[in-house]
Amino acid sequence: MARAKIALIGAGQIGGTLAHLAALKELGDVVLFDIAEGVPQGKALDIAEAAPVDGYDATMSGANDYADIAGADVCIVTAGVARKPGMSRDDLLGINLKVMKSVGEGIAKHAPNAFVICITNPLDAMVWALREFSGLPKEKVCGMAGILDSARFRHFLADEFKVSIKDVTAFVLGGHGDTMVPLTRYSTVAGIPLPDMVKMGWTTQEKLDAIVQRTRDGGAEIVGLLKTGSAFYAPAASAIEMAEAYLKDQKRVLPCAANVEGAYGLDGMYVGVPTVIGAGGIEKVIEIDMNKDEKAMFDKSVDAVKGLVEACQGIDSSLA
Ligand SMILES: NC(=O)C1=CN([C@@H]2O[C@H](COP(=O)(O)OP(=O)(O)OC[C@H]3O[C@@H](n4cnc5c(N)ncnc54)[C@H](O)[C@@H]3O)[C@@H](O)[C@H]2O)C=CC1
Ligand SMILES: O=C([O-])CC(=O)C(=O)O
Numbered sequence: 001m002a003r004a005k006i007a008l009i010g011a012g013q014i015g016g017t018l019a020h021l022a023a024l025k026e027l028g029d030v031v032l033f034d035i036a037e038g039v040p041q042g043k044a045l046d047i048a049e050a051a052p053v054d055g056y057d058a059t060m061s062g063a064n065d066y067a068d069i070a071g072a073d074v075c076i077v078t079a080g081v082a083r084k085p086g087m088s089r090d091d092l093l094g095i096n097l098k099v100m101k102s103v104g105e106g107i108a109k110h111a112p113n114a115f116v117i118c119i120t121n122p123l124d125a126m127v128w129a130l131r132e133f134s135g136l137p138k139e140k141v142c143g144m145a146g147i148l149d150s151a152r153f154r155h156f157l158a159d160e161f162k163v164s165i166k167d168v169t170a171f172v173l174g175g176h177g178d179t180m181v182p183l184t185r186y187s188t189v190a191g192i193p194l195p196d197m198v199k200m201g202w203t204t205q206e207k208l209d210a211i212v213q214r215t216r217d218g219g220a221e222i223v224g225l226l227k228t229g230s231a232f233y234a235p236a237a238s239a240i241e242m243a244e245a246y247l248k249d250q251k252r253v254l255p256c257a258a259n260v261e262g263a264y265g266l267d268g269m270y271v272g273v274p275t276v277i278g279a280g281g282i283e284k285v286i287e288i289d290m291n292k293d294e295k296a297m298f299d300k301s302v303d304a305v306k307g308l309v310e311a312c313q314g315i316d317s318s319l320a
Pocket of ligand 2: 082083223231235
């Protein structure tokens, strides 16, 4: 069977890391696309030159022309600008919206059958705009954020409980911003929900609350440390998990920004929810039961995303 083709739109910090991970996992042949001349070609050559050492079979190429992504099975979009200290993700909306327009048109023309994973921020509004601009089927366009936010939550929890990361599960839903919703009731240590871990004396409610807040601030914490940009290793690993689920038809249950129609009382908007990812793309949106407090947090997050979508519509009248 022919190898899959993976197009990485944006060859910056996340794009380069995605290419390397895709190669190490032998997910397919990789095309790195960027408007910056030389950068995608340089990164592609550098990663190809690591293949003899690491022993992976995957071709790497760099491109500045959308024609080179033709027939891609997966497109992962990181094109745009990352924030710097003092900025919120939402400050990137105007500039990255224009980028989504050109990327959406490029994918629609050259890779209309691809499974598209958007990473560019502010995530939920950008994946919505990318879907609008590309016109691709809703189940084939989604956004990466929930896996990253949940991974951060899992890391902090494993550290607090001094247990293996393998035994910690977490679900962070809602928009990828300050209002994201880490769900403690649905996050566990070997199946034991976090509120029970508090009752069992493994931690205190205060410490758990602080971990929840640190998770919400997880992106800003890295931006504050790096100063020149934002996180890229964990974001790339998270998107690769989604691409792999699609390419291998794994039916993984993963929190992703998906187009939610009907579930959660929503009417076709993108927000972070549990999904099933397989060969059909987003094959299912899972509607979980939320108590009053959880629903209130989720609704607040939905409202924040709606505000950003309206801001996009205000900037580009073709989206209205
Ligand atoms: N969804 C999430 O959880 C996360 C989202 N992000 C976001 O991902 C995006 C990328 O982050 P990095 O890779 O660190 O940024 P970066 O600045 O290293 O890379 C972005 C690349 O996009 C390219 N680019 C700009 N305009 C373009 C266009 N019109 N067409 C094609 N390429 C274009 C740039 O030349 C650059 O190489 C940012 O918006 C960042 O905020 C970052 C981390 C997590
Ligand atoms: O914080 C940022 O700007 C990048 C991002 O979305 C994250 O790392 O969660």
